[in-house]
Structure formats: structure tokens, C-alpha cells
Amino acid sequence: MIVLCLTGSIGMGKTTTSHMFAAEGAPVHSADAVVHQLYAGKAAPLIEAAFPETVVNGVVDREQLSARVLDDPKALKRLEAIVHPLVRAEEEAFLEAARQRSARLAVLDVPLLFETGADSRCDRIVVVTAPPEVQRERVLSRPGMTEAKLEAILARQMPDEEKRARADFIVDTGNGMEAARLAVKAIVKRCRAL
Template identity: 35%
Template structure:
């Protein structure tokens, strides 16, 4: 299954719920951080592309500095994605192959850029998590320390979610309570499992 959604929609919460019900979920964001750890070929490539100004004093990647470089520059963002995405794909496939070798049938990839990277064509079901814009903005301001202007700029850069909603097999609306999200996440998980022939135990 492919689990996706725009920023602050709650997809990571859904991923945690699925894990608690025994379904392995790998996060592309976590893999992206692994791909640019200090000493990695990925980080060396990022530094060659964008300069040492994107490094923290300890030699790790300064994500805030890199975000400032690429956020308003489409060419720079594409250059960064061309460096990081192939490494993420390799790590993701290794993770998947390992679990397949253990006999795991039902698993999920949590990928914010699922459609943009073409990963939607590699999964049996796509689940899109969504929430009202005002709620997503509030979450980014309260939980991530962004200003309202920064939050709105990020949401605008990700575009209108309606097209992605229409392409997904299932949509989880996360504008209400955690209990409501939990119930819907379980309902969608059971539906996906049934549809791909791997009923939950």
C-alpha cells in the first residue's frame, strides 16, 4: 500500500496506527534522512551541488539551510530530488525485500511525494490522508514552529489536494478527533487488506 498526503495532514499518525495493528510501514522521510547521514555518498553529493553552507557545525546536514536554498527554486529542488530520491528508492526496496523474505504479505510505504515520484504505480492500493487547510496550517504553526506565512507557502507549493484525492483508492479525512481518525484508519486498512487478498489476522 502507498500512504500519502500533503504536509500536516496526519499521514504519519495513520502510519503509527497501522504499525500498532501489525502492519510494517516504512517512511520515505526517515529513509531520506538516512540517505544523507554524515559520511554518506548522498550527503557528499548534496554538498557538491549546494555548497558547504548547507552543513551544520558538526558536519551533518542543516535542513533549514537547505530548505531555504531550494524552496523557491524549482531547478534547485529538482537537483536535490535527483540526488536523494534514487537513494531512498534503494533503501525502500531493501526494506521491502527483507520483509517479503520474512513472509510479510501486507506492508505500506509512507511517501509524501508518492505520485510525483511514480511510486503510485508500484503499489496495489493508494491511501490519501487529507485535512482542511486551516487545520493543517494550525498544526504547522503549533507543532513545527513555523509562521503562518511559511505554513501557507508550503501548502501552496504542494498544490491543490483534490486531484490526488481523486486518484487514490481510499481517502482518510483527518479534520476531526483522534478517535475518528483511528476508526477511519482501521476501516481503510481492513478494506485494502481485503481488496489485495491479505485479510488482517
């Protein structure tokens, strides 16, 4: 089974592109989706203990948590030390299930692939990219997003150019949905032939 990892900086189009891989029949595991599940479940008491008053009715309040960690690298590290091992365990269970079903290709959508060293677990890497002005426009149009918040996030992520230099495949989402879909189809074809 080929483990194909998908990554990219904020707003580059990872989630949208991962849905295109799913539409091609590949099982897809999203680290972000797992974090959302964990924050409404078993991670909530751990986070409340480390960051008091960030959990409301048993669910992590992401806005509160974000305000506590985004400009405090030490706090972010403490949060990651709680969350990343749980995500990693879910990822392993997903890969095992895909192997059991004899899948030829499994996709891991991992926003912080290079930053967390997860790239060593991948057979091939797809970097999802778009021109910087497209990225900014997309991200700044989200509710609650500000220039300052975007700068803080970008400062914690590996620059897009560096990510692209490490990619086996690149999907540029700056040319519309159809172009991205064609790129995804070609990647799936290449991977299934490996």
C-alpha cells in the same frame, strides 16, 4: 503482498496515521525518516558538493538547505535528483525484506507519492486529509514556519482535492485520533482480504 501507499499534503497527519498502520501490525516504511537518516549519513557528502555550506559536522542542516531550495525550483530539482534514487533503493530493500517475511501487507509512507510518480508502484493508495483550516493551523503552529514558507511548500505539492480524487481510501484526520484509528483498522481489514 499488497503494497499500500500512504500520502497527503503537508500537515495532514501522514506520520501519525502511518504509526496507526504500524500498530495494526503492518510493516511501515517512511520516506521522510529515510531522508533524515540519509542526511546524517551517505547523502551528506553529495549534498555538500551540490549545495556548499549546507552540511555541518557531517549532517545536513535542513534549515539552510530549505532556504536554498524552497523558492528555487531548479535547485529543488537538483536536490531531488540526489535524494530520490537513494530513497527509492531503501524502499526496494524494505519491500524485499517484507516479502521474505511473507508479510501480506506493507505500507509505504511517501509524502510526494503522486508528484514523483511513485504511485505506479502501489497496489492501493491511502490519502490522508483534513480540512484546509485545520491543516494551516497545524502547520503554522510549528516553530520556524511562516505563511510564506507554507505557501511555497503548498505551491510545490499536488492540491489535496486532486490527491483525494486518486485515492482508493481516505483517512480524514480532522475528526480526532479515534476516528482515524477506526478508518485505519477498516483499511487494513479490506487490504488483508484482497
